[in-house]
Structures are given as C-alpha cells and as structure tokens.
Amino acid sequence: MLAEIASALGAIRTGSDIARDMASADSLDEVQGKAADLFGAIAEIQQQLAAMQIAYTSLLGERDALDREVAAMKLATLDRQRYSLHALPLGGLVYRFKATNGRADVAHDLCVHCYDLGTKSVLQPNGTHLVCPTCKLRLRAKGEASPAAKRGGVCLWSV
Structure with missing residues (x-):
C-alpha cells in the first residue's frame, strides 16, 4: 500500500510541475504541447488511485476475515471453559x-x-x-x- 501511495504522489508531483510550466508558458503552442503531457500525467494519477482503491479493498477484506477469526477464537475459548x-x-x-x-x-x-x-x-x-x-x-x-x-x-x- 505504501508503494502505491508513493507512486501516486510522484504522479501528482509530475502533473503539478507540468501545470506550473503551462501557467508560465509564453505562447499558445507551448500550452498545447504541455496539455498532452498534463493529460498523460492525469491518466497516470487516475491509474495509481485505482490501484490504491483495489489495495484498500483487499485490506478491508483481510481485516474483516481477521475480525471473524478473532470472534470465532473468542467463542471457542468461552466454549472450552x-x-x-x-x-x-x-x-x-x-x-x-x-x-x-x-x-x-x-x-x-x-x-x-x-x-x-x-x-x-x-x-x-x-x-x-x-x-x-x-x-x-x-x-x-x-x-x-x-x-x-x-x-x-x-x-x-x-x-
């Protein structure tokens, strides 16, 4: 999960740098050239966020399975008593x-x-x-x- 977060932050930083370059561009041609790069960076950010969502969902499933296992162990312990x-x-x-x-x-x-x-x-x-x-x-x-x-x-x- 930490790797996905670091990767997403890197993609956001890249998109931010491209947006800053677009803001400081002197001509429309420069802005249009940077727009394609910005769309690529946005697509990368969306891809990283989707990967994080999948990892998060997987972690929630694991947590729920562990919660059920702990509850079963507590019940078994009470029964053994x-x-x-x-x-x-x-x-x-x-x-x-x-x-x-x-x-x-x-x-x-x-x-x-x-x-x-x-x-x-x-x-x-x-x-x-x-x-x-x-x-x-x-x-x-x-x-x-x-x-x-x-x-x-x-x-x-x-x-």
Whole structure:
C-alpha cells in the first residue's frame, strides 16, 4: 500500500510541475504541447488511485476475515471453559461438561483427542465402553453399562 501511495504522489508531483510550466508558458503552442503531457500525467494519477482503491479493498477484506477469526477464537475459548478434564474410574481421560445454573444443556463427555484438534465429539455409550463417533476411540467405563445406555439413551458415567 505504501508503494502505491508513493507512486501516486510522484504522479501528482509530475502533473503539478507540468501545470506550473503551462501557467508560465509564453505562447499558445507551448500550452498545447504541455496539455498532452498534463493529460498523460492525469491518466497516470487516475491509474495509481485505482490501484490504491483495489489495495484498500483487499485490506478491508483481510481485516474483516481477521475480525471473524478473532470472534470465532473468542467463542471457542468461552466454549472450552465449559469443560474440564476428568479421569474415568477405569483409566482414560475425557472432557466433562461443567453444569451451570440456569443452563438446559445435557451433561456429556467429549473425546480428548478430538477436542484437542478443535472438534467437539460427544462420547457415546456402547456396552461397557464410551466410543468416539469421530475418531473411534474406545474408553472402558465403569463396570457394566447402565440401563439407559443399553436402551440407547443418555448414560452418565459416574465415578
């Protein structure tokens, strides 16, 4: 962007010099000779301004993309604060949802591997295991599955 500004300022300076020479010309022929140079300088200025406008528009697009990325990162950070690392009774780690007052979210556990990659993958009960539907990780949970898990419902694995 600085190169475009410097180039435009140079073209403006050239046009200004030509206009000054036209003002000090002694004859109509000199003025007409300088007019062609002045039109060329004006065309150069317009070209430089158009290049600056394109660069400016590109910078605005980049800024907007960065603003969206920052907003997404803030939202992800807030979401990550809703989970804490939890050790299962028979080994293995999960990210457990921290229940908060007034929230209607269902308690659930997330796969540590997927969570660290930026994906929220809810572990699903399958017999005596919790299974990640994304990476297929299997964690042995406490003893036998609860009746809710056997029915395919929600099962909270307690310590």
